[in-house]
Amino acid sequence: MSAIPNKVVDLLVSEIFRKNNVNIENAKSKLTDEQKQAIRDLVDELKSQVDTFVKESSSSTKE
Numbered sequence: 279m280s281a282i283p284n285k286v287v288d289l290l291v292s293e294i295f296r297k298n299n300v301n302i303e304n305a306k307s308k309l310t311d312e313q314k315q316a317i318r319d320l321v322d323e324l325k326s327q328v329d330t331f332v333k334e335s336s337s338s339t340k341e
Contacts, residue, residue: 286328287321 295302309317 284325287324 294300295305
């Protein structure tokens with residue numbers, strides 16, 4: 279199940295970068311440590327929300 283959130287996040291981030299013509303390698307080198315940590319925290323939060331949603335959906339489908 280943990281692969282689902284990673285795929286969702288990868289898709290969303292890739293699409294946003296593509297739409298804005300962002301070079302990923304250039305963007306990585308310009309981020310501060312605080313910005314990198316904020317992104318990690320956001321990804322962890324999104325992952326948690328997706329996991330919760332998937333679990334709730336699975337349990338409601340079983341009932």
